[in-house]
Amino acid sequence: MRPFIIVMAVLLQAFATSASSAQIQRHVMGDDDNSLTYFTLQGEITSGDHFDFDHINDKPLVILNSVGGNMETAMALGRELRKADARAIVRKTEVCISACVFVFAGAVDRTVFGRIGIHRPYPTRTGDETQEQAQQEFKQMKSKSQRYLEQMNISVSLLNEMIRVPSSRVHYLSDGELAKLGLTGKDPAYQYKQDSEDAARYGISRRELLRRRRKSRAKCSSISAKYHPWKKVQCEDATMWGLSVSEMKQRQQLVRTHCTKQKYGDKGQALKCQISIMQNGLNSQ
Structure with missing residues (x-):
């Protein structure tokens, strides 16, 4: 998305x-x-x-x-x-x-x-x-x-x-x-639902999700959303994964190679593959 x-x-x-x-x-x-x-x-x-x-x-x-x-x-x-x-x-x-x-x-x-x-x-x-x-x-x-x-x-x-x-x-x-x-x-109910989905996406607890969000705001707030939107998004996403931007990019490339839906034939298994690589690298596969 x-x-x-x-x-x-x-x-x-x-x-x-x-x-x-x-x-x-x-x-x-x-x-x-x-x-x-x-x-x-x-x-x-x-x-x-x-x-x-x-x-x-x-x-x-x-x-x-x-x-x-x-x-x-x-x-x-x-x-x-x-x-x-x-x-x-x-x-x-x-x-x-x-x-x-x-x-x-x-x-x-x-x-x-x-x-x-x-x-x-x-x-x-x-x-x-x-x-x-x-x-x-x-x-x-x-x-x-x-x-x-x-x-x-x-x-x-x-x-x-x-x-x-x-x-x-x-x-x-x-x-x-x-x-x-x-x-x-x-909306607070939507935020509650989104928190649950995001925690599952990152493979972490809801409490850890909220902690990383606070860290993301502190770390990425100085980047202008108007003039550097993609740089801000990368900073926020990398912080949520607990990685540097360069590490996140490397692991995202591994995900694109190893975690395709066609390879697993199941969206849930592909997601597990993605979380595993983003958290631990290729050694987890």
Whole structure:
């Protein structure tokens, strides 16, 4: 799987488009042998919008640039993202406002370079109604929003912040607010699942995985992800294997030679071969 940090470095250079017309599009970057499929959601979210994640081998990547729209549809789109373990980005100069935030919340990995804007959700229906009807409608909206955010493991404090902002205004969340509300980074349940998978991939315990992650952050944080993305990825991966970058490259070449799926006829056995060589070298075979 292509490292996500490189994916971001490429996509952040893509041109920004207007958020005035609603559309969800599927894009393919690169050739057949080395391609990246990603999706963009542009403009107003309307009833019937949905993502077509069929035939995607990797976890989908979704770029959001929307001023909001239909809240029910936004939640349905967010659930589609969650079901597919999708990642979401708001690029620099672009926005995710109002109902779009519910879509963004559905992603299991969320990154913001642009702006996230919130305000009080409101119904699209118009016409006269009594105070009692308005109160009931507001309570239903609040209940649906709260239930959805809880399902996405997002702090219900986000809903409280939304309600404080009149629907006619927009409050753009600071980096600190985004972090406090849990809108950036990985979903905690997804992180739990990924930790288990990564520990198995490296052939180590979960505790050792977390220790090496801390070491990786300390060792590789000075390398710019923007200007040297591949160098940063190599530093992080080598640290996770407990190797130097040169040792990791040598053992990766051995893995490509000795641990093919065709040789073992079984993906699980090929993985065991990979872990064995990456941990102990060719002498383990």
